[in-house]
Amino acid sequence: MTTQTGYRRSSIIMTTICGISDPIIIAGYVLSIGFACACIVYGLINWNRGVS
Template sequence: MLGINDPGIYLGYLFSILGLIACIVYGILNWNKGRETDIEEIQKDLEWESKDELTKGEI
């Protein structure tokens, strides 16, 4: 079939297509997750950044 005699080639194609589908499903399910929405967490990060020496330009 299609001039390919080795079943390993078919498995390679199959796994690459399954991997593509798995990545697409994972991306759709986790599209907007991971963003900080807690006000206290955002405030802590802003305070930490204001105390950080590298963000002030003092190297």
């Protein structure tokens, strides 16, 4: 029970700080930032590969 209460408390604090009350919106932000980072890493890895 304490873990769930702690999770809810941190979730409430996070939504209060960001002003976002819907967890789906938070998930969307996290996914978009994650995909952007993945694209940057992919671009850096394949930077100097020539076109075949």
